[in-house]
Amino acid sequence: MEAEPGIVDLRGVWAAAGAWCSAAAVVRIAPAQAALVAVAGSFLLALMAWNLRSGRGLAAWFHRGWAPVALAAAGATVVAAAAAVQGAGGQGAAGAEPRLAALVEARETARVRVVLTMAPRARPAPPASGAMAAESRGGEWVAEARLQAVAVSGAWMSTSSRVAVSWPASWGADAVGEGDTLEALGRLSPMAPGRREVAWVGLRSPPTVVPAAAGAVDRAREDFVEAARALPGDGPALLPGMVMGDRRGQDAGLGDAMATAGLSHLTAVSGANCALVLGTVLGAGRACRLGRTATLLLCLAALAGFVAVVRPEPSVVRAAAMGTVSAVAVYAGRGRQAFAALCACVVGLLAWDPWYAGEAAFRLSVAATAGIALLGRPLAVVLHRVLPGWLANGTAITVAAQAFCLPVLLTFTTDVAAYAVPANLAVAPLVPPATIAGTAALGLAFLPGASVLVAALVWVAGVPAALVGGVGRWFATLPHAHLSWVPGPAGTVAALLVAAALVAAAWMVRLPGGVPARRAGALLAAFAVAVPAGILLPATALVGRNPPPWEIALCDVGQGDALALRTGPERAVVIDTGPDPAPVRTCLDVLGVEVVDVLVLTHLHADHIGGLEGVFSGREVREVLYSTAARAQDREPGQRPGAGAAGLSGRLPATAPARRAFAGERGSAGPVEWEVLWPLAGAPAATENDASLVVKYRIGAGGTASGRTLTLLATGDIEEEAMDVLLRTGVDLRADILKVSHHGARNGGTAVIGAAGPRAALVGVGAGNSYGHPAPEILAALQAAGTAVFRTDTAGAVLLRREGSTLVSARLEGAGG
Numbered sequence: 001m002e003a004e005p006g007i008v009d010l011r012g013v014w015a016a017a018g019a020w021c022s023a024a025a026v027v028r029i030a031p032a033q034a035a036l037v038a039v040a041g042s043f044l045l046a047l048m049a050w051n052l053r054s055g056r057g058l059a060a061w062f063h064r065g066w067a068p069v070a071l072a073a074a075g076a077t078v079v080a081a082a083a084a085v086q087g088a089g090g091q092g093a094a095g096a097e098p099r100l101a102a103l104v105e106a107r108e109t110a111r112v113r114v115v116l117t118m119a120p121r122a123r124p125a126p127p128a129s130g131a132m133a134a135e136s137r138g139g140e141w142v143a144e145a146r147l148q149a150v151a152v153s154g155a156w157m158s159t160s161s162r163v164a165v166s167w168p169a170s171w172g173a174d175a176v177g178e179g180d181t182l183e184a185l186g187r188l189s190p191m192a193p194g195r196r197e198v199a200w201v202g203l204r205s206p207p208t209v210v211p212a213a214a215g216a217v218d219r220a221r222e223d224f225v226e227a228a229r230a231l232p233g234d235g236p237a238l239l240p241g242m243v244m245g246d247r248r249g250q251d252a253g254l255g256d257a258m259a260t261a262g263l264s265h266l267t268a269v270s271g272a273n274c275a276l277v278l279g280t281v282l283g284a285g286r287a288c289r290l291g292r293t294a295t296l297l298l299c300l301a302a303l304a305g306f307v308a309v310v311r312p313e314p315s316v317v318r319a320a321a322m323g324t325v326s327a328v329a330v331y332a333g334r335g336r337q338a339f340a341a342l343c344a345c346v347v348g349l350l351a352w353d354p355w356y357a358g359e360a361a362f363r364l365s366v367a368a369t370a371g372i373a374l375l376g377r378p379l380a381v382v383l384h385r386v387l388p389g390w391l392a393n394g395t396a397i398t399v400a401a402q403a404f405c406l407p408v409l410l411t412f413t414t415d416v417a418a419y420a421v422p423a424n425l426a427v428a429p430l431v432p433p434a435t436i437a438g439t440a441a442l443g444l445a446f447l448p449g450a451s452v453l454v455a456a457l458v459w460v461a462g463v464p465a466a467l468v469g470g471v472g473r474w475f476a477t478l479p480h481a482h483l484s485w486v487p488g489p490a491g492t493v494a495a496l497l498v499a500a501a502l503v504a505a506a507w508m509v510r511l512p513g514g515v516p517a518r519r520a521g522a523l524l525a526a527f528a529v530a531v532p533a534g535i536l537l538p539a540t541a542l543v544g545r546n547p548p549p550w551e552i553a554l555c556d557v558g559q560g561d562a563l564a565l566r567t568g569p570e571r572a573v574v575i576d577t578g579p580d581p582a583p584v585r586t587c588l589d590v591l592g593v594e595v596v597d598v599l600v601l602t603h604l605h606a607d608h609i610g611g612l613e614g615v616f617s618g619r620e621v622r623e624v625l626y627s628t629a630a631r632a633q634d635r636e637p638g639q640r641p642g643a644g645a646a647g648l649s650g651r652l653p654a655t656a657p658a659r660r661a662f663a664g665e666r667g668s669a670g671p672v673e674w675e676v677l678w679p680l681a682g683a684p685a686a687t688e689n690d691a692s693l694v695v696k697y698r699i700g701a702g703g704t705a706s707g708r709t710l711t712l713l714a715t716g717d718i719e720e721e722a723m724d725v726l727l728r729t730g731v732d733l734r735a736d737i738l739k740v741s742h743h744g745a746r747n748g749g750t751a752v753i754g755a756a757g758p759r760a761a762l763v764g765v766g767a768g769n770s771y772g773h774p775a776p777e778i779l780a781a782l783q784a785a786g787t788a789v790f791r792t793d794t795a796g797a798v799l800l801r802r803e804g805s806t807l808v809s810a811r812l813e814g815a816g817g
Helices: 012-026 031-054 057-061 063-086 098-105 131-135 216-228 235-244 252-260 271-287 292-310 314-331 338-352 354-358 360-383 389-409 420-427 431-444 451-476 488-509 517-536 581-591 612-616 720-728 751-756 776-784
Strands: 109-116 121-123 140-152 155-168 181-189 199-203 415-417 482-484 552-554 563-568 571-575 595-601 624-626 658-660 666-669 672-678 694-699 710-714 737-739 760-763 788-791 798-803 806-811
Touching: 012 031, 012 063, 012 338, 012 354, 031 063, 063 338, 063 354, 098 140, 098 155, 098 181, 109 155, 140 181, 140 199, 155 181, 216 235, 216 292, 216 431, 216 451, 235 292, 235 431, 235 451, 252 451, 252 612, 271 292, 271 431, 292 314, 292 431, 314 338, 338 354, 338 360, 360 389, 360 488, 389 415, 389 420, 389 488, 415 581, 420 451, 431 451, 482 581, 563 581, 563 672, 571 581, 581 612, 595 666, 672 720, 720 751, 737 751, 751 776, 776 788, 788 806
Parallel strands: 155 199, 571 595, 595 624, 624 658, 710 737, 737 760, 760 788
Antiparallel strands: 109 140, 109 181, 121 140, 140 155, 181 199, 415 482, 552 563, 552 798, 563 571, 666 672, 672 694, 694 710, 798 806
């Protein structure tokens, strides 16, 4: 990587900023209003041009300062005009065709056919309005999809509208993936304001996969996946994702490991794929002595073919658009103006689809490319003075991308991949052969009789892909593989300062001859900001934060449950995992838990088991207890108990034996003893919530000054009717602390509060959740009983311990909330 002469052209940033603001606005207004914005912008541009050309008025006096305004107005006008033409504005059902909009507003239940545009993910349902929000109980599988048809009055009505699809977690999602067509009975409901989908489709019957007529592209993709099955290690899962974005074979464990190592961008198609395709085609064109025009056409044709084979998903379209702009820039002789090309790409993509403005993946893509354009080249020049060329270039690109992506990442997580730079350097030699050979194999899969050559190229690509997975898993197991950055606005500001300081410092020292004296002060100031903000702040995670003394911890995992009971130094019993791996992983890390004696999964809804990988990450889990409404014989032949339960399939390592628990079972770990009170053996629960394990935990004196046992009644999501059955058995439910059932939902009932007589109640609930949890009736009953209530949506993560006969609480800092 050579130094780029001259100053980077930053003028395009104004057009990109105007386009981004316009896109964020037009998706919330009607197309007619977007048209008015476009007309107003055009009028403003014409007026400014006339003033500047005529040399009259205030605009002419300050003509140099009006250039940013004109560029921003131009970008905003282009996006608004495109949105008006496409009809991209509006909210929810208002953006649907009239007949579909009527069905959505009436909340009709009908036969639907949807095509999944992303792999299902386990988590609490996204926000829906009205009755659907109240009905979305427990965990669910959620996916983005395109509604293909709706059965109305016995006839199919064709459509092509974006929707969100969900179905109960107990139905599982192992048999479906991105690109599959599903048919089921579903209820159409309006989405909450601010979402691009026109409707929420809550499935009312288990979906069936509709066999699609396989075209040439589908057959080639399936042949490629089939050839990859013979690869070792993570090759069968990673190679289809790296080459064509097919992530169906990737389990949550691999995904979490790659994210922890800072390699998640390699699990799917990204801009790197297009760059490698373009680089290969460009090299071939030069080797054949093709002219610039022929090379440009060849590059564009290769990109078009690549997009057609991989499928035009948003990430692929973004990458191809950037590749097209870059190819045209090379043709025009401005190949080094990468930042200007990026700004043009941003304007074009937002005009194509203004909803990109709100997507995290788009923001990360733009941030990474901007970092490479602004920081990568000058930083490489600096590093070339002390490092070999290949290492200087790889380090510069990785550091630049990480530094610019960090402020965006902090908007939805405080976890930082500590080893992202060395991990990316380690896999850098593996990615090109995996991608180039894999793409060549995919192309050859279209040719009849080329199966032997395809298989050979798949192995050439698959071995490096398997090594990439191994590298990711290894880095994920290292100590402090993920650090907790400073949360909130302070952390975001610190990250922005890091990026700004690195850019300033790199550009100051990139010139031959070192740093002029007049720039020394500014350079020192830049490093004075970068060092404390970028090193000292996140490195606090390495020091080992010592939480206050604790016996029971309620982790803040959003809309879900996760608790820990301390069984000894660096050991605990963990109850449920919450909906996502990151929050529970951070909580247990801050608590210092290295060994989980028992992981208790009260039931198999996603808001209780979605974070499984976060518990297993870097920890030894010795045993798993679980409950479910599914029948024991439903697991597949040959599977060990627990391994095939819905929601657990493929997610439990062989080192963690899992078994189903029933009333009457007892166990202990350190000072913690427990007794399972529910469900009753031989009496299958009607719903997954009512299959919840109800367990009474007793934490012994353990040398504390209290000399008495502390008791906790954990109730999962059991509902009122099942709890009444348990109460009628006469079992002793008295406890010092009650984990309130179902996040404080109304259907959890209040009878258990009187039976337990708790001094404190724990409620795991997400801030601003759409379910209305906790219900006012539950809170009123707790208040009437004189019970202190600790809610994660208001108190964050909470620690409880005994001091004599007093129950003392403390906030767990650095663990969310």
